[in-house]
Amino acid sequence: MEARILKPEEYFIESEPYYQPVGDEIEIFEAAYRNLLPVLLKGPTGCGKTRFMEHMAWRLKRPLIAVSCHDDLTASDLVGRFLVKSGETVWVDGPLAAAVRAGAICYLDEVVEARKDTTVVIHPLADDRRVLPMEKIGELLEANADFCLAISYNPGYQSVLKDLKQSTRQRFIALEFDYPDAALEQKIVENEAEVVPEMAQRLVKFAHMTRNLKGSGLDEGASTRLLVHAAKLIHDGVDPVVACRASIAQALTDDADMLAAVNELSASLF
């Protein structure tokens, strides 16, 4: 595929992203979208939140603007800023403003990571006002009827400083995500990486082993995404033990003993 240059608000997803629903999350999201309600996705990393958003954008035929939030992300990174171009200041919309204007789906990934001042712009968009205050140019941007705001957060990082405030979370329809059950997860791995069922089953078993270690040495078990990575390497001819070491064990921990233990676990399965 050739690299293409697109404006964020023109980024339509053209072919159906593979997504296996676990419960009724698709129906709920669609209902929320019809009723102009914002959505909060909760769940551990790599369990399919972003994929779900892509799938929904494809279903609803809206462009998807995804922003990965980091701890230096400020409100103006979302709304926009003045730039200096050939001696003049020019206003440039940020991703959120672009989405509000174009009626796109704006997905703020890991929103708790962002600076506190982002709540100033999220709150008025997330209730029935649906407006984006653009302080710098003294304007209020009323959202396009197709616009939808979705945010995600991982309740696993339990730190007082990184918790979503009640005033924020109580504005959203919440969808909880978790790793799918063994059979479904196996199906996802098979489908995504084209490996034989037997191999997918063992990978899922390995994932469960690492999830057993959550809290006793590992911060987090292997996510479905990591399983898919490993399966892709295996599909490409890499030895399963080596693939698990490179794509799962090393991704989970840096602790030498834990690494050895996780590698022993994968070696015992294949």
Place this chain on the structure above:
Amino acid sequence: MPKPTQLTADQILPLLDDWFEVEFTFRNTDVLAAALALMSAGDQAFVLDWTRRIASTHVEIAFQFVEQSTRALSLMDGRMIEAWVLHAMDIYDRSGLYSGLKVIREIDLFVRQGRERASGCVFEEEVGVLLPFVQGLSGRKLKVEQGDHTFTDSEVIFLPAVMAHLPDKQENFKLYKAAVAHLWAQARFGTFRVDLEQYIAAHPTPDLALRCFHALESVRLDACIARELPGLFREMGELREKLDDADLPDGWSSVTAELTRREATAADSLRLVDKVIGSRLPATNCYQGRLMPAEVQAVLAKRLEREQAQLRVALKLIDDELKEGREDEEAPPGKFEVDKKPDMSVPEGFQIELMLDGKSIPIPDDVKGTMTSILQDLGDVPDEYLVPAGAGEYELKDYEEQRLDPEDVWGGTYHEEGAFLYQEWDFRRKHYRKDWCVVRELPAKPSHDGFADRVVTKYRRLLGNLRKTFEAMRDEDRLLKRQVYGDGVDIDAFVEAWADVHVGLEMSDRLFTRMHRDERNIAVIFMVDMSGSTKGWVNEAEREALVLTAESLETLETLGDRYAIYGFTGSSRKRCEIYRVKTFDEPYGDEVKARISGIEAGDYTRMGAAIRHLSQLLREVEARTKLLITLSDGKPEDYPDPYRGEYGVEDTRQALYEAHRDGIHAFCITIDEEGQDYLPHMYGAANYAVVKDVEKLPLKVSDIYKRITS
């Protein structure tokens, strides 16, 4: 290093006489000196150095070491001799002179064991891998401990201290792993679901019956492992080939066929015991260890009772939670059931789902563990386990293990349960003494006497200033000007640049303003000296300073800074005490104030142990910057050990060095004006402060904060 010079017997003699205190002990050193004189210069220097170091621990051990030295040099290389004498000193530290000397005398035994250790695996080194390995496997989370035999009681896997059946270290590790997997399989695949103890007791030849059952179970469990963990099974097969008589005796093939079926259970093995009891048994395989039915039974009986209680109490909680706020809040508890969904990928052959009044409900994580464990023991979750507990029916505390109270140590019964063991640096030995200090953490005694409030009133002006000083450090968002990137346009910069362009100069690209905040995330522990010498005004000063500091630090809490306060004192290495005044998680309130007020002078200051314990606490918190601030009145000292003087100073220095290695910044604020002599040596020239009055102390703390964050 300068080349050592060859010494003559006459030169060696006075050295030995000095170290061995010949003046008092009348040891004959002439023969030793003569023997040492015959060694090469290098060997001489090596032996003499160690003799001096050992003599600082015990003269007799050093004396016998010199006696053995010629022989030792012929048997071992330098590194191994070092290991030998250090081992002897460790044993002396732990079990006394007789045992220490035994190590020195039994030099051949050490050499032999050394060879084993070189190729063998040591439990202590491998447990860090083996424990997560077994906990990653499915089912009940087993623990791994060192024991005299290889066996499991269905909760703990016991393994030998050294595994050295094979010539190579890696292979020996595999053997450990195979043993762990086999014992895990016993617990996982229901070996203990049959009442073995009773069966064995009723059998005419109990020992033989147990051996038969174990052999049969090994066949069955191998098949289970082959299905569940094929990679590991391959490895276990390789080990068996290397170590065991791999052929099964005649007549075992039919037995094997029966036991390797997926549906085979321990009951099948038990049934087959009588069939094979007359025939030859297969050789005991290298990883199967022993079966200890009595140990299992004892643990199992306790666990069943405990888990029934835990599950029923948990179900009650679930039921209450679901009913909360509903009209039927007072109604009798709902009916819990377990629904089985077939799933051949797990050993039970089904997954369980918890149902309440016919509706499926999610199982909370802690309940899931209990249910898995019950399922593993019984193969099902019986109905009587699914009745929510009645009010007050169980007291879960009763099921927890009885713990000895650390305070009992002072009541006359010495024990080390719940205590932390730390090593200590012996500067003369130039080595650590292992597990030397016994540290206990105790709650500080509160004294509700309004002390903190009096301090606040007394120093209210100072406190106002202090708060301002600390508030100034709350550098909230700062506006950075003339940035390459930023949120807004820096008009001043822009005007200048515009002018520059018009006069033909190059335009700067630094035209933006940006809000910036330094991220601060500090965890600090205040380590307060509670030794006897602080009695009187120093103790008062410390307490006042702590109140002032805590009051000031409250202004920084919201920024992610946390602090804790611990007091330390003790007497002798066996009784080092750390008092919890305020932990990281605790808010600064009346209780903490009362505990600060309750800090009183105790005995001595063994600083090394306190520093090691508190650095360990700091290692466990997540923070960008970690600080350990000591408030003390003087030198480390303890009684009756030689902790005074150089020994204590050197150990403290070493403990601080260990903390520093883990990124912990250590500072000392002292009231001892003579501290100038030794503090720079321990803390480093820039990391201590001597203050004369209390009021200065919190200011010093703010200085340290500023230094560390800017």
